[in-house]
Amino acid sequence: MGSKSATPHDEMSFLDHLEELRWHLIRSTLAVIIIGCVAFVFSGFIFDSIIFAPKSMDFPTYRYLCDAAKWFNMESDFCKDKLPFEIQSRTMGGQFSADIWTSIWAGIILAFPYIIYELWKFISPGLYEKERKHSKGFIFITSLLFFLGVLFGYYIVAPLSINFLGSYRVSEEVTNHIDLSDYISTVRLAVLSCGIIFELPIIIYFLTKVGLVTPDIMKKYRKIALVIVLILSAIITPPDVTSQIIVAIPVLILYQVSISISAWVLRKERKKEQRAKKNRTDVKSN
Template identity: 30%
Template sequence: MSDLPQTQTDLENQTYLSHLVELRRRLVRAGAALIVAFVGLVYWAPDIFRLLARPLMQNLPEGGKLIVTDVTGSFFVPMKVTMLVAFVIALPCVMYELWAFVAPGLYRNERKLIGPLIGSSYVLFLCGMAFAYFVVFPTIFRLMAHYNAPLGAEMTTDINNYLSFVMTMFIAFGVTFEVPVVVVMLTRTGIVSIAKLRQIRPYVIVGAFVIAAAITPPDVFSQLILAVPLIVLYEAGLIAARLIAGARSGDTRAHFDVD
């Protein structure tokens, strides 16, 4: 009898160690994918940075330019941008390794749900970044250049500050475009009902403008660029949740009819 608890403890320790070994293996693979993507892109780091800076450079007034105030900025900033692009490219592999690690502990219906959600989350995040790059950046930079003109100020931006601003906008709009996934998850798991999400719609609208005011530059137009998509995506999430709920109820009725 005294050997049984020891045996159970040994089995638990072995299981814990096997999980750690598996996690390390998955992390190494994900890290290797990131490194391979970075190495493949590093030669074009200056070109990648110029591509990132294009929305600003196209909207600067005559004489406006990017500057470097840090001794190592001209080297490390393009490297950071390249690492960001490499991470976006390698993200499907990183997400797959994460999925492969947690999948054995999920039920079959959870596996069916998580797979499409991960894929849609990646696509929506890319859509948010693209919206920021092609719509938000040109609009904001054009407005900022317009505000500077009456002041007679020369518009010059340090590349480190520009990268910080761009990263903030990419993350903000990438996360904003995840709203439909969040809504579907909340309703699918039963945390919040669709009726409740409809009921709190006025608070969501107010919250969207509060978030936009906290993230975007202090002008109404820039805030609308973030707040309006956030509200639209919330409504899209409600529509998707209703469609999924209708499909599930249809499947359930078909199942009972067959039985």
């Protein structure tokens, strides 16, 4: 059986652990602030080329969906010239506030790998040597899943939400003038929600490690999970069935992958227990 690293970390008191955690949080916060300041400098590019891009009908998602509709000889709202709404700021400090908060959230998203690295540095000394070796790809896989979720949210969920909600009208008498903060929150919710949802395999990995989840439990409650996924899809997407299905499909795939990961972790834990039991038997026989 492997042993934990013999470092001062193992002999720390509870307050010492809190102090170390504080420094990890401070370094993570500094990374967010530094990247946020850089994002603030390039805020013009971030707003014009990234945040407001899904408002233009030239956005890749709209073009592909329009081409698909034409291929099937169908009419589509994705083929119109422009979205029928304008973005406005109705408060004196609205644009400045939006710039500051957007820079902070950009810092959080871009600094995510470093934040995970600091978290890993905090928890890794408490792991066994074999566990640390098997988990070397933790930072890479966690960051990869997060950014895949962010891209999915940006290129799929956000444009579908903006197109549907921005085009929806109860009457021709009503013109949509969307508040700047409301528009940004729609994009942010889509991006961050998908980024977090795509971390499902990592979450299941650790829940299985601590014994809270097993593949049998996940299979047993698969139907309930399906309902939860559809509810989450309804929250982060516009209220139309097509958009909810588009979002639900990758989440259900992730759920199935998580079942396989849970089964793999359980097999590893059982093999470890069998080896430990065999070692104890050998010691007693000697």
